[in-house]
Amino acid sequence: MALMEQEMDKRNRTGKDYGDDAKLIAAGGYIAPDENLWQDILAAVMLQKPVLLKGPTGAGKTKLAESISAQFGQPMQSINCSVDLDAEALLGFKTLTQRNGESQIEFVEGPVVKAMKNGHFLYIDEINMAKPETLPILHSVLDYRRMMTNPFTGEVIQAHPDFGVIAAINEGYIGTAPMNEALKNRFIAYPIPYLTGEQLQQLWDREFSEAGSELKTFMLDLASDLMKQVQNGLLSEEAASIRSLLDATALAQHMDPLRAVRYAIAEKLEDESERDLFMDLANTWKK
Template sequence: MSTLPDKIDQIIKERKLLFQQNKTEEVNPYVAQSEALLIDTVISLALGKNILLKGPTGSGKTKLSESLASHFGQPVHSVNCSVDLDAEAMLGFKTIIEVDGKSRIDFVEGPVIKAMKNGHLLYIDEINMAKPETLPILNGVLDYRRQITNPFTGEVVKAKATFSVIAAVNEGYAGTAPLNEALKNRFVTFDIPYISGDVLLSVLKQESILKDEKLIQLFVSLSSDLTALVESGRLPEEASSIRALVDACDLAVYIPPLRAVERAIAGKLDDDREKAAVMNAAETWFA
């Protein structure tokens, strides 16, 4: 990564010192098609902004969030959104515990409360999968107030200064709903495209157990063809998922590449014509 501004670099160093007692898991760094994406997301988090990552499934949004957390040395608490997401899943729930032989009600903190109290990062995956009426509870968490009144305990929780939110969306998928303007206005937004060419080659070398560089290059070429088919509307976006491509590379260590593509990429599609299109593209490179 290019040299960051001195003030931002100092913030990163201070956070790493602050959280060094929390052993954050080391992850391979996210490799972006444009280095500006990495620089801008790091600066945004260092300044205490919430960031929204927009991109197709498998484009690396979760990987980028993990890389950012590792960069700052901060633990991450995750919320996985669905139509069933409710306040308890985000904030926590009451339960009965035994203390000295007596029963009492205790509150088990959820990921939002934990992240706020500890100044950790909060990752909200597929935020546009949640019901629109569920998310307003986070408005005060995401804006300048950085606080919430816990409806289950009445406690006013004020986030520590290092707390920030990373959210991810897959736009246009079944079950998703557009984010309202009030919610979007609380984020700095980044588009996460699929990577290609030498950048993809580097990622496959880093993430896959496949070490045959010539074979990896063929998978990069296949990815280019699949992306073109996606862009022309002949395949759904998941057909050019980087995650699925890594799976195919891993399988190709032990089984023929065509079978690896069939299992890891084509097999995830429901339409027989789409499966055939993937395999036809694969046969161009692996026949």
């Protein structure tokens, strides 16, 4: 760990002092499910290895990436992958500009080039949503070479020492292809689960410090029950999404909690039988 702390100081650590919770609560607000995960991810970042966060929607992957960026005090460039993502969206594009009455061609740098040159983090969200032919352009950026030749300008770009890559993937999600092997091989992969138990309680206490304890207890009991049903295969994973549960709790401060969970969670489940099961569970926890 001594090496890691030295490295952290070198990289201008901005982490706040969280005392005993330091292993669980990251500077940017991510709460880790156990004492190792956050430190283990920082180790890979420090070693300049690209990090892949694997987990369901609303598990805090984006929050975690923001927390890494906050921890190191380095800005983050983001890319949202979709089938339309192309080399220009990654690297940038040429444009015609007027200077002193003369037109000239200028290259507007995209997120990859900006991050590489300035030593920012590059966050690639839903990396398996991109077309398989789009991302191989990043292979040399993601391995020990940490460089690329920009095909639009011919410029050879060597990454700044602080440059780092964080990608996120939701593997089970419909409409996603499995991630290309050569691409995946370049990452260190971490499972990012939904929070449970004490850590979930901690998140609720932080986000809803004003809310009544009855409401918080209802939501947390419901959350742990949902998690069980998901594990038993009776509900699809997104039924236990922390994002939706947070939304439900926020809504429930303005309406009947059962209506709040219907709008924030149940109505988004595909199957009618899942929606019914969900509302039955919610009813049993609402005393």
